[in-house]
Each structure stands twice: as structure tokens, then as C-alpha cells.
Amino acid sequence: MTLTDLAPDTRTVDPALEALLAASVTASRALSTLTTERKDAALTAIADALDGAADRVLPANERDLQRGREQGISKGLMDRLRLDADRLAGLAAAVRDVRGLPDPVGVVVRGSRLPNGLQLSQVRVPFGVVGAIYEARPNVTVDIAALALKSGNAVVLRGGSAAEHTNRELVGLLQGALQSVGLPAEAVQTIDEFGRAGAQQLMRARGFVDVLIPRGSADLIQTVVRESTVPVIETGAGVVHVFLDATADAQTAVDIVHNAKVQRPSVCNAVETVVVHRDAAARLLPPLIESLRASGVVLRGDDRARAIEASLEAATEEDFATEHMALELSIAVVDDLDAALEHIRRFSTRHTESIVTADMANAERFLAEVDSAVVMVNASTRFSDGGEFGFGAEVGISTQKLHARGPMGLPELTSTKWIVRGAGQVRG
Amino acid sequence: MTLTDLAPDTRTVDPALEALLAASVTASRALSTLTTERKDAALTAIADALDGAADRVLPANERDLQRGREQGISKGLMDRLRLDADRLAGLAAAVRDVRGLPDPVGVVVRGSRLPNGLQLSQVRVPFGVVGAIYEARPNVTVDIAALALKSGNAVVLRGGSAAEHTNRELVGLLQGALQSVGLPAEAVQTIDEFGRAGAQQLMRARGFVDVLIPRGSADLIQTVVRESTVPVIETGAGVVHVFLDATADAQTAVDIVHNAKVQRPSVCNAVETVVVHRDAAARLLPPLIESLRASGVVLRGDDRARAIEASLEAATEEDFATEHMALELSIAVVDDLDAALEHIRRFSTRHTESIVTADMANAERFLAEVDSAVVMVNASTRFSDGGEFGFGAEVGISTQKLHARGPMGLPELTSTKWIVRGAGQVRG
Structure with a gap:
């Protein structure tokens, strides 16, 4: 299966992007069966890395801010783009908060013993690969990565060109922290280097990406809803x-x-x-x-x-x-x-x-x-x-009716799977 | 809001189709708050109507079969298209089975009292309008309508040209039964008369249709997945x-x-x-x-x-x-x-x-x-x-990870809504 098979209307598929997405799928398999302890160790490593990241991340952020000033982007956007020592500490604290949340994976949602003796249970499992498309907010890079990791998902990030340098450093830092605890770096990847064409292909990477979460302006969200063949969770505007x-x-x-x-x-x-x-x-x-x-x-x-x-x-x-x-x-x-x-x-x-x-x-x-x-x-x-609502994390607020509606917690970043244990039963 | 707003790439939007979809939305509001008793009365009326429908439905079915023979459609397809007295009785029995299922609407999924005294509950609500796109199987017309009705949803059907005459009679019969118990006929509508262009517009009728369920060949399902901006539940093939x-x-x-x-x-x-x-x-x-x-x-x-x-x-x-x-x-x-x-x-x-x-x-x-x-x-x-699995109804088997995965029962045809009851609380 290739991206071309999946998206016949995507004229040019970048082989490097396809390899990146395939690596996300492979990484997602490793994540899906991790114990809570191992995921928490990775989150600790990430938070610790963020604590010592000012020298590495803030200069990159300054480059993005400088370019933003040159391009005259709005004051609100500049504020969302800006990182400083306090905000980095806030990011590390948020990662530790996510670490403290209950692991949604493996929770038995419901179950029963069928009349023929089959034991049926529906358990929470990670989606696999979560895609995120967002704009100029470096904190989303860390937030979504932490939430995805805790829920056993690999994540592919498309953060927008305004925060390109900052996000590159943050993703590098996240990948280093993952490797330091023996997990695949590909669990967190960015496709920013592939530009707009990369975002287009991400939206059509059905079979590679299990769910796409757009965060940002109404325009951004509507574009993702319109263009995606990957299932989308719409986190919409509030009138x-x-x-x-x-x-x-x-x-x-x-x-x-x-x-x-x-x-x-x-x-x-x-x-x-x-x-x-x-x-x-x-x-x-x-x-x-x-x-x-x-x-x-x-x-x-x-x-x-x-x-x-x-x-x-x-x-x-x-x-x-x-x-x-x-x-x-x-x-x-x-x-x-x-x-x-x-x-x-x-x-x-x-x-x-x-x-x-x-x-x-x-x-x-x-x-x-x-x-x-x-x-x-x-x-x-x-x-x-x-x-x-007591969910302990901010995944977003869904305004669609499928899968998740309203404030989303970690369980909304999971799917389920039916497990059937038998002793040789056949259907009559 | 119009369909044109929603689907800028749909060049021509049929005003009659838009009016039809708007009527579905209006009907869905009436359905959403119906008691179980009233929905069950409608299902009884539908089953009774099917019991007496041979004179009306079978000649229409014969016209479809005749056209199928002329066009040389496959034996398997002809068999799925064919209705007879026994199959009509089977359809009526299936509707009575659906009537006997527990009503998923209003079920409290979870709830709690927050520290500030707010009472929080998440309750099952209908999606609103369910769209169904399927091929040459008149039984799906009745099945999906019954399942949608029991779960409080209006339904818009696109059944394919091979079963056009049969479906028209079945939808007329369903609408008559609904009206006979004081419910809006528009709770069940077909867009077959709008042809392929109608199906295209249905797939992009976000804001009118809350979820789309394709049933049929892998080709049909993949087309719907690719073309839809309305959220889709993919009921896929099984290798x-x-x-x-x-x-x-x-x-x-x-x-x-x-x-x-x-x-x-x-x-x-x-x-x-x-x-x-x-x-x-x-x-x-x-x-x-x-x-x-x-x-x-x-x-x-x-x-x-x-x-x-x-x-x-x-x-x-x-x-x-x-x-x-x-x-x-x-x-x-x-x-x-x-x-x-x-x-x-x-x-x-x-x-x-x-x-x-x-x-x-x-x-x-x-x-x-x-x-x-x-x-x-x-x-x-x-x-x-x-x-x-004990769900009592066959809505389909989802092969996607969003919203529903595996065999789907009536609850999978619902969304949820958060209800918050307060006594003047404000956020500190």
C-alpha cells in the first residue's frame, strides 16, 4: 500500500514523506503495547529535557519571532508564538500533569460472557498514528506529543511555518528524550519541512494516519474538514x-x-x-x-x-x-x-x-x-x-458528533478493540 | 447556511435537494425528543404496513428486476434486489425486532458532581440526520430507516438506481406509516431522484447530515470515504x-x-x-x-x-x-x-x-x-x-477506529451531549 493508492487525486507524493509516515506507523506499534511505567518514564524524560532547553529552544524561537516581526504578523499571533523561560517551565509542568493522568489504554469498556461461553470484552487501544495540524503555537507541539504518548499513539505534527524553527528544536528535544529511554524517535515527527504539499498529503494519508486533529482558526479547521480523507475530530469555534x-x-x-x-x-x-x-x-x-x-x-x-x-x-x-x-x-x-x-x-x-x-x-x-x-x-x-470537567488535560473541545463531543480527555484519543476468548466455539 | 457555503467545490447545488435536506433537519428535531413509546408506535405502524404491502411493493420490484435482466446484472445482485412475500414478511419481522431493542437515547453514559456543586452528566442523544448510501438492496432501506428511527434520527437514503422503483414504494410506505402516527414524513426521505449529482451533494452536506454510512462494495465505500466532508462510518471489507x-x-x-x-x-x-x-x-x-x-x-x-x-x-x-x-x-x-x-x-x-x-x-x-x-x-x-455479540441489530461492522469499531449496535447510531446543572456557579 502506498499513499498513491490511497489518494488517487494527490498528484505528487513525496517518497520521503511516505517513508516518514511509514516510520510513524512502525513506531506506533511499539507504543501501543507499552506499559504505563514506560510511557511515564518517557514523559519524565521529556519534562526534564524541557527544563534544560532554554539555550536550545529560545534562540530558535527568537528567529521565528524575528521573521514574524519582519512579516508584520499580528500582536496576538506574536504572543502565541513567543516562548520564554517561564513558558518553557509551564510546558514541562504540563507534561508532568499528563504523566499523572490515568492511562486510558487497556481499560475494559464493557464485557460479558455470551451464552455459548465466549468471553467478550471491549478494551481501549491507541488509535495508532494521530496527526495534528495547527498554527504558530509551539506549546501545542509539546502538549499534543505528551497526550499522544500517554495514550499510546505516535504523532505526526504539522505546526505551520511561523513557528518552524521553534518546532524543529522542540521535536528534536522530544525525540532525544524518547531515545534516552529506549523508545523510537519516530513516535514524534514533524512534517513542517514538506510545506503545504506535505500538509495536503497528511490529510489524505488514510491507512497511515488514523485520526487528524486540527487546532487553530476556523479557516484552518474548515480546510482540514474539507480536504481530509483521514477521519477528523473537529475542534470548532464557539459562538x-x-x-x-x-x-x-x-x-x-x-x-x-x-x-x-x-x-x-x-x-x-x-x-x-x-x-x-x-x-x-x-x-x-x-x-x-x-x-x-x-x-x-x-x-x-x-x-x-x-x-x-x-x-x-x-x-x-x-x-x-x-x-x-x-x-x-x-x-x-x-x-x-x-x-x-x-x-x-x-x-x-x-x-x-x-x-x-x-x-x-x-x-x-x-x-x-x-x-x-x-x-x-x-x-x-x-x-x-x-x-x-475533571479530565485533567486539554485535548480540545469537539463540535462534531462523531466519536467525541464536547471537552475531550485522554480516552477520546483512543479507539477500542473487541477481544473474544473461546475454547473452540463455532457458530451453529 | 446553504449547501453552497458548505461545499464550495460543488458547482451546482440543486435547490430542491437542499430543501429536502433542510426538511430532514427539521424532522430530526421532532424525532430527537420523542418518547420510546412514540417511536415504538411508529415501528409498529411500519411493520403493519409492510405486512400489507405486497400489492404495492412487489410490482415495483418486478420492474427493477426486469430492468436488471435487460441490463444483464449479475445473479448475486439480482438475488439481493429481489423481494417476495417471504422477504417482505422478513422485513416486517426485522422492524419488530428493532422495536424490541432498548432505546439508546437518554441513557446516561457517565456523570458526577463536581467539587463546586455542578452536576455533570453525559447522555446519549441522536446524531440528528443519518445519511445512508448503498446499492441495490431494498432491505437496507427498511433496516436503516427502522434503526435510525429507534435511535431518534432522521434518515436520508440513497439506494442506487437498480432498486429505484422498489425503494420509492418502500419509502412511500414508511412515510405513510410515520404520518399515520402523527410523525413527520420527512423523517425518512430518499434522494434517488437526484441521481449521482444528488449522492455527491449528500456527501458534502455538512451541517445538514451528521453522519454518513456507506454499505456495499469496497468501491462504493472507498468513494464515499474519499468524497465526503460529512463524517463517515466506514463499514469495510473483511480479509x-x-x-x-x-x-x-x-x-x-x-x-x-x-x-x-x-x-x-x-x-x-x-x-x-x-x-x-x-x-x-x-x-x-x-x-x-x-x-x-x-x-x-x-x-x-x-x-x-x-x-x-x-x-x-x-x-x-x-x-x-x-x-x-x-x-x-x-x-x-x-x-x-x-x-x-x-x-x-x-x-x-x-x-x-x-x-x-x-x-x-x-x-x-x-x-x-x-x-x-x-x-x-x-x-x-x-x-x-x-x-x-448480543446487540440485537445489524447496523454494520465498522473497520475504522473513530466513533465505532467492530460490530455496531443501536448506541453507535447516537452521539452524546454534556448536561450541566448549576445554581449560579461562575468560574474563579
């Missing part, structure tokens, strides 16, 4: 809503929306739109707006919201459809729960939505009818997070 | 292996291989290749070959097998890579377990493999190292089946 029902307690409503917007506005579980029941709008909007403005939130509203609060800027359709990831919030006033559900259906990216209400029936309808990965009653949307 | 280890008991080996090949050769869990340890070949091959030949199995072997049994035809690489689905079997002789694992790695489609052995260590290595959906010790591969 997140809080609905303030007619019976919402004012203090609770203000606290939840403020927290959901202000506590960390740049993340996908931050609220983007507040939908308010018309019967509660005059009661809730003034204190809510006061509280949000005190924290510097730019507020926009539809006509009905502006009829109550004339100082609001006008919200466009585009505003309601945008994940701002900033101190900006749109407000819509609706007639009832049905209209709120309709607004959410129309604009939500199906990440997380919350209702603030004292009405039991409305709470249950909201939970049942909102088709999002996480639905909440009387809680801040910022809780939609693997760490908060 | 299934049985490895006879050095310590295999002769009678057990013969019984298992005979059962795995002969009991029903046309299905994906039937064995295609027997791999034999060289130390056992002279002992096991003669009785095995005698037993298989007595049942009319055509046998081929590699050079080492033919050195023991000169009467074997020569097996080519192609033979070892082929799912024959017929009374044909290839035999390879290998040096040891490692060589057996290597042969399986090379040729297996990762569906099901079994080892016959008395050696505990080899059994465990085989179970751990064979990377297939189902791995067995001392059991016939014919047990790799949802019905045998």
Missing part, C-alpha cells in the same frame, strides 16, 4: 449563548454573563451573545450592561434591546454569527423560549449554551432541545472545559 | 485470517476454519486466509484440506503449503489480498508468530482475526498486537457479528 429567561434572578444573570464574557474573553467557551426574554429585558439589561461596561465590554444590541438601552451599538446579523474572542458582546431580545431556541439554532456553532432561569420546565426544554455539545442551566459557560 | 499456531489442537483447528469458511461464505466475517505455523503445517494441513474440500472449498497455497500439499493451486499476492466471499481459501505457511503477525499486518483489512493455540503467551501477544476491530482466541471468526 456561545446565554439565554436569560423571564424568571432569571437578576444577580445570577449578571454574575453568569459577566463571568462567561470577562473572566477570559479569548477562549472558545466565552459567551458571545446574550438572548433575553422580553418580559425580563427591562429588569435585567440595565444592571447587566452596567456590570459589563465597568469591565470594558463593547456591547451591541438588536432593535428591541436598543429600545431599552439606547446607548447600545446596533448589532448586525454578522455580529450574531461572530466568535469575537474579545470583550465584545451582542444582545438580542426575544418573545419567548421558542424564539430563543430559534435564535440559537440559527447562530450557534453548537459548542456550549446556558439558560438562566427559575422555571423547571423551561430548563428541561432548553437542555433537551438545544443541540450543542454542552448545555447548561444556571452556570457560566466557562465551565465547558476538560480541566473543569 | 479475515485464522492463524493456526504450533500448538493448535487439530480438531479445534479444523472445526474453526471449516465453520469460519463454510457456514456462510458470502459475509464479511468469513475467513479468507489460513496462516499456519511451519511446525504444525504437516500435522494440520491434511485434515484441514480434506474437510474443506469435502465442502467444495477451492484451496490455494503459497510455496511452503504446496510443498506439503502438492494438490493446492498456487496462491498469488492478489489472492491473499482478496475478500472472496465465496468457497475459496488461501493458505500460507510461516516460521513463527512474528511472521504470522507480519502477514496479517500486510493483508488484513483489520476486520477480524483469530488464533488457534494452546500457548497462553502467544494468545495474549496475538490479542495485543493484531490491530483489528475484533481479535479472537480459539473461536470462529463468524462470531464477529452484532447479533452474536
